[in-house]
Amino acid sequence: MEIDPFIFRLSIFILSIFIGYYVVWSVTPSLHTPLMSVTNAISSVIIVGAIIAALAGSSESVFDISSIFGFLAIVLAAINIFGGFLVTQRMLQMYKKKKDKKK
């Protein structure tokens, strides 16, 4: 009997939770705020679904009710992607060691 592809996706999901568990415990507490902003940025990879929905329209009707939701989701996810990565970058630039104390 063949295995349903869903089971494979579920396996990926469960294994990723374990990876996440170990990776996140090794994050230093002083970087917990950047951790939140970067997880926020990467969870916006949901934009993939938004793009699929938005591209579903044809040349004659770019905007139908389903693709409109896609376009809206693109804007929201894009705010998050750019905002999330850039603000993380801004924060990480500020973390300096004692040596390069002099600006």
Added chain:
Amino acid sequence: MISANLSAIFYLISGILFILALRGLSSPDTSRQGNYFGIAGMIIAIVVTFFSVGNFSTSLVYVVIFLLIGGAIGAFIAFRIPMTAMPELVAGFHSLVGLAAVFVAIAAFLNPEAFNLGVVGGIKLASLIEMSIGAAVGAITFSGSIIAFLKLRGIMSGSPITFTGQHFLNLILGIGIFVLIYYLCVSQSANIFWSLIMISFLVGVLLIIPIGGADMPVVISMLNSYSGWAAAGIGFTLENTALIITGALVGSSGAILSYIMCKAMNRSFVSVILGGFGADSSSDNTKEKKDQKPVKSGNAEDAAFLMKNASSVIIVPGYGMAVAQAQHALREMVDKLKKNDIKVTYAIHPVAGRMPGHMNVLLAEANVPYDEVFELEDINNNFANSDVAFVIGANDVTNPVAKTDPKSPIFGMPVLDVEKCKSVLFVKRSLSPGYAGIDNELFYKDNTLMLFADAKKMTEDIVKNLD
């Protein structure tokens, strides 16, 4: 157009890059590189999606335009936001992820052919379940984050909002969500799908309103986790590996942060969720115990004198420092002290501030080298052999009651052993209790000198007096 298998491999690569992005955060040295991995993963995922859909008509032009509009807004926010406002920014961003998940689920429900999930009215059962879970969690994340945002921003009061039957109502609505998902699967009715989303919005609001301001670090972490699970739900619907991996990573990351925050407050996750902490519970025990105990208060001159004659100073920052924007003045003060060969370190309690790591970012912004900043367990033994503890804007996290009084609501919470220092300087506006609503015994100790003033103003005055 590229094959589904090839695009799946690219999605896997972007998933791995996201793992490396989080991995980079294990040390500040590797963190910037990690962020670039994350950006690379995102670019791969987006470009691959363009090619796998293969629609290069006018639609694509609009997609790029909308992408750039969102990107411009996001970039604008990222550059303009002050570091003290990070908690509300993160809460706001979580709400966007949640809403995006809801929109994608709606789009998939209205046009399942585009996602290869069947036809309208005949969506595959598994996909329907997955997308309703994604939509429900996304909606809860959205409305919950909005409330968290309003509370952090101060537009809504930080005090808990509770009413009788609240938990019962939440329970009913929670069960209602599952019932609706069941009927949705049976009937494929659009109306049920809309009701599901509406009820989830309501649950999000009801979940967050009873939680008080001091529990915000837990709430933000929890919403972080929810946004991950919402993404994973959508990832299952779209059969997209990148989304599934990311959802799992973010979900577990948020869950771990919530756990760390709960532990740092010695509170169980359930009691945080049920809320109501820090309302008025302990006003009575304040009255009976402490009637006008003597407090020693001093001014900037006294503080400067004490610190000048010290050989080691530990600074304990808290949320009050963020509110007063005192981090730059504080840095100036520390520079002066260092010039006099005084050893200065910073002690940070895990729940200082309104989100995990909040104080660290503020100190980094003020150019404090990160190797002078220590976490609770690394520095707590040093208080006993330090001369001065400078508490600025922190309160409950220094309260010795947590170690001595089993009746106290914060008993058992790990606290900084500030009182073991030879002398304690406590910058505070008044003697009012902190978020937990309890009196701080530290105020009345013989070796404590209270400095009643705004944190920033007091620090600036001390700087003047150090010359």
